[in-house]
Structures are given as C-alpha cells and as structure tokens.
Amino acid sequence: MTYSTILFTIVDAVATITLNRPDKLNAVTDAMHAELRDALDRVANDDARVLVLTGAGRGFCAGQDLGQRRGGELPDLGETLDKLYNPLIRRLRALEMPVIAAVNGVAAGAGMSLALAADIVIAARSASFMQAFARIGLVPDAGSTWFVPRLIGPARARGLALLAEKITAEQAEAWGLIWRTVDDAALLAEIDALATRLAAAPTLALARIKRALDLAEENTLDGQLEQERMFQSELGRSADYREGVAAFLDKRPPVFKGR
Ligand code: T3D
Numbered sequence: 001m002t003y004s005t006i007l008f009t010i011v012d013a014v015a016t017i018t019l020n021r022p023d024k025l026n027a028v029t030d031a032m033h034a035e036l037r038d039a040l041d042r043v044a045n046d047d048a049r050v051l052v053l054t055g056a057g058r059g060f061c062a063g064q065d066l067g068q069r070r071g072g073e074l075p076d077l078g079e080t081l082d083k084l085y086n087p088l089i090r091r092l093r094a095l096e097m098p099v100i101a102a103v104n105g106v107a108a109g110a111g112m113s114l115a116l117a118a119d120i121v122i123a124a125r126s127a128s129f130m131q132a133f134a135r136i137g138l139v140p141d142a143g144s145t146w147f148v149p150r151l152i153g154p155a156r157a158r159g160l161a162l163l164a165e166k167i168t169a170e171q172a173e174a175w176g177l178i179w180r181t182v183d184d185a186a187l188l189a190e191i192d193a194l195a196t197r198l199a200a201a202p203t204l205a206l207a208r209i210k211r212a213l214d215l216a217e218e219n220t221l222d223g224q225l226e227q228e229r230m231f232q233s234e235l236g237r238s239a240d241y242r243e244g245v246a247a248f249l250d251k252r253p254p255v256f257k258g259r
Contacts, residue, residue, distance in 0.1 A: 022057025063109020113142030123169035202240035203258030
C-alpha cells in the first residue's frame with residue numbers, strides 16, 4: 001500500500017509511524033485509518049520490537065478530521081468508532097511491544113486518546129493536550145474516558161472533559177498524564193535513544209508486562225496474583241530470561257532476542 005497520510009519506517013527493529021497531514025495538524029481521515037491499519041499489520045508481522053507514534057509539523061494529532069463531518073448526510077458516529085477508532089486503540093494496546101508516543105505538538109480529541117493509548121508518552125515542552133470533544137458537542141472517545149481518569153483521577157478528568165481546555169505538556173506531566181516532558185529541541189534524540197533501548201529489551205517480557213498492567217485494571221488481587229504466576233511461568237521458559245540471568249552472573253550486558 002502506498003501511504004499519503006502517514007510516513008512509515010522500520011529501522012533496526014524500531015517502527016515509526018508519523019501522522020503526516022501537517023497543514024491540518026494531522027487530523028485523522030478515513031484514508032489515514034486505512035493506512036494506519038496497514039502499517040500496524042506490518043509492525044506486527046515484521047521484525048519490529050518497538051513502535052514510535054508521532055506527528056509531522058507543529059501538531060501531534062487534532063483528532064477526527066472535521067472536514068469530513070460537515071453538513072450533508074452525517075455518518076453514525078457510533079459506527080465510525082466501532083469500525084475505525086475502537087479497533088485502532090485496541091490494536092495499539094494489544095501490540096506485543098512497547099508503543100511510544102512522541103507528542104511533538106497539540107494532541108486534541110481522538111488525537112489525545114491516540115497518544116494516551118501508548119505505553120510511554122513523551123511530549124515536547126511546547127506540546128499541549130485537549131479533550132476537545134465537548135466543544136463540538138461530543139463525549140470523549142477512542143478510550144479517553146477510560147485512560148484519563150485512571151491516569152489523573154476523576155476530579156481532573158471531569159474538569160478536562162467538561163471544560164475542554166488545553167493543558168500544557170508540563171501540566172500533563174505534573175498530573176501524571178504522561179511519562180515526561182522534554183525540551184522541543186531534545187525530543188527527537190530522546191525518542192531515538194529510548195526506542196533504541198526498548199528495541200534491545202526482552203520484548204516478550206515487555207509485552208506481558210503491558211498485558212498484566214491492563215488486566216490489573218479489572219482483576220482482584222487474587223486474580224492478578226494468578227495472572228502473574230501464569231506470565232512468569234511462560235517467561236521463565238524464555239530465551240531472554242536465560243540470557244538475562246546468564247548475563248547478570250557473567251557480569252556482562254545481556255543480548256536479548258525478544259523471545
Ligand atoms: O467523527 C467521528 O468519527 C467520531 C470521532 C470523533 C473523534 C474526535 O476527535 S472529535 C474531536 C475533533 N477534534 C477537534 O475538535 C479539535 C479541532 N481543532 C482545534 O480545536 C484546534 O485546531 C487545535 C486546538 C487542535 C489547535 O489550534 P491552533 O490554533 O493551534 O490551530 P488551528 O489554526 O485551529 O488549526 C490549524 C489548521 O488545522 C486549520 O486549517 P486551515 O484553516 O489552516 O486550513 C484547522 O482548520 C486545521 N484543523 C485543526 N484541527 C482539525 C483541523 N481540520 C480538520 N479537523 C480537525 N480536527
């Protein structure tokens with residue numbers, strides 16, 4: 001598939017998807033959804049071990065392209081969520097590798113949800129986050145009503161969703177919405193270093209860590225103890241665990257294969 005709304009590369013096990021409609025702050029169109037589906041197929045089936053999601057130009061993603069929603073016969077938005085956004089968010093969460101969102105600029109509406117679906121969110125200091133939905137008469141979607149209260153608590157989640165005000169990257173970091181904020185000029189280098197590090201990490205273990213933390217949102221302590229037992233049993237038989245232990249005992253850096 002030829003891409004016109006995203007850029008996609010896999011280099012040294014680091015997959016990078018760059019949303020690429022900079023003149024519209026990378027607002028998401030149906031075409032972009034199709035290209036994202038295709039790229040995520042390639043991420044899952046190729047030798048990638050980490051995914052970086054970022055935006056071209058001065059925005060990360062301004063959410064749904066509202067140009068596709070003006071007048072005429074409007075689609076059932078429940079259906080667009082069902083067919084487009086919800087599968088995208090589920091896919092990112094279920095990806096068996098770490099997903100980094102490199103938030104280079106404003107992340108609004110479903111663009112903010114997209115960023116929060118990542119495992120690690122690093123934002124440029126000039127970036128911002130906005131639950132824009134209420135401004136146009138919608139409820140936060142693409143997972144925002146799930147992610148935001150869990151990350152920053154109900155009081156702040158309600159304020160953000162009901163007032164639909166922009167917050168700075170620094171505020172987002174202070175509230176625990178994201179991992180960290182870095183100077184704009186440092187974002188690329190920071191993301192490169194982190195992605196390189198994660199691409200050499202024990203990928204299978206990282207995949208199970210992601211899953212365990214997701215399951216913990218719903219599980220009882222007993223259920224979660226059992227889940228940890230099952231994952232540990234699997235990982236205890238992995239090549240990377242053997243390598244991790246051997247490297248520790250040999251006092252050398254481990255060489256993980258991701259299996
Ligand atoms: O519909 C469904 O399927 C349901 C799912 C919905 C999910 C959603 O995401 S709903 C929420 C949609 N997003 C928004 O409501 C955000 C709209 N954008 C904004 O509020 C502002 O653009 C920002 C606060 C994000 C940034 O403001 P600012 O002042 O930095 O930039 P700007 O001048 O507003 O935008 C720059 C350009 O991008 C501009 O185009 P132009 O006039 O230069 O040709 C603007 O129209 C365009 N743009 C920004 N956001 C969108 C967009 N074009 C289409 N759709 C957008 N969402």
